[in-house]
Amino acid sequence: MPPQINIANDLRLRQVFQTKALLMHRNERHLQLVRVNERRSIELTLPDPIAILLEDHGLQFELCDVLERIADGLPDNVDRTMSAAVVAVLRIGMPRHMRFEEEALFPLLRVRAFWEDDLDRALSQLELEHESDESFALEIADELEALAINGQAKNAEMLGYMLRGFFDSQRRHIEWENTIVIPLARRVLTHDDLHALRERLLDNTPSRHAHGSLHGLHEIIERAGGHGERRNTI
Numbered sequence: 001m002p003p004q005i006n007i008a009n010d011l012r013l014r015q016v017f018q019t020k021a022l023l024m025h026r027n028e029r030h031l032q033l034v035r036v037n038e039r040r041s042i043e044l045t046l047p048d049p050i051a052i053l054l055e056d057h058g059l060q061f062e063l064c065d066v067l068e069r070i071a072d073g074l075p076d077n078v079d080r081t082m083s084a085a086v087v088a089v090l091r092i093g094m095p096r097h098m099r100f101e102e103e104a105l106f107p108l109l110r111v112r113a114f115w116e117d118d119l120d121r122a123l124s125q126l127e128l129e130h131e132s133d134e135s136f137a138l139e140i141a142d143e144l145e146a147l148a149i150n151g152q153a154k155n156a157e158m159l160g161y162m163l164r165g166f167f168d169s170q171r172r173h174i175e176w177e178n179t180i181v182i183p184l185a186r187r188v189l190t191h192d193d194l195h196a197l198r199e200r201l202l203d204n205t206p207s208r209h210a211h212g213s214l215h216g217l218h219e220i221i222e223r224a225g226g227h228g229e230r231r232n233t234i
């Protein structure tokens with residue numbers, strides 16, 4: 001066989017191989033991009049734990065509004081069904097929210113933003129407020145439970161005073177977390193941190209609409225006709 005024909009064949013074969021290699025490379029690259037896009041779209045559909053926390057804060061503002069309405073309605077004009085719903089939230093939903101912040105969110109922030117001046121002191125202050133707010137919430141829950149059962153507060157003046165002290169301090173606490181903690185979490189937490197927070201939320205919250213949950217209270221309020229604008233929700 002003349003050498004020119006071999007060269008031509010070799011060139012054709014080389015071109016065929018190169019074309020196949022190029023197509024295989026493109027296919028592989030295409031598959032990689034598809035996989036990346038699939039991963040991104042899965043991540044986009046997963047719940048965002050920071051958004052959930054912010055939403056819970058909106059629901060806590062709503063709880064404060066309900067407590068204020070109860071305080072305003074004392075001694076005779078109080079919704080007993082709403083009082084009973086609030087009791088469950090004070091005993092279940094609020095402590096659950098606090099445990100999530102103390103046990104999952106704050107430790108991550110302490111690690112990821114250790115360089116932030118006064119962060120540890122600020123988070124410790126929030127933890128102290130949780131402690132006093134939680135015991136205060138349980139005392140109020142006992143009083144509201146008696147009110148829901150008997151239709152009258154044991155001591156309306158004292159309960160009004162307790163309620164006002166509680167929702168005032170709660171509103172300050174939530175405002176502070178929304179202004180400082182949430183933006184910081186958005187800035188410093190990694191993808192893995194968010195995954196860990198998401199897992200924790202799913203583990204510890206059998207249903208965000210269950211009895212005693214902040215969402216459950218919101219649904220009761222909606223069924224009762226609502227009470228105006230919700231604040232700081234997503």
Ligand SMILES: [Fe+2]
Pocket residue numbers: 098101126130173177
């Ligand atoms: Fe908090």
Ligand SMILES: [Fe+2]
Pocket residue numbers: 057097101174177
């Ligand atoms: Fe909070």
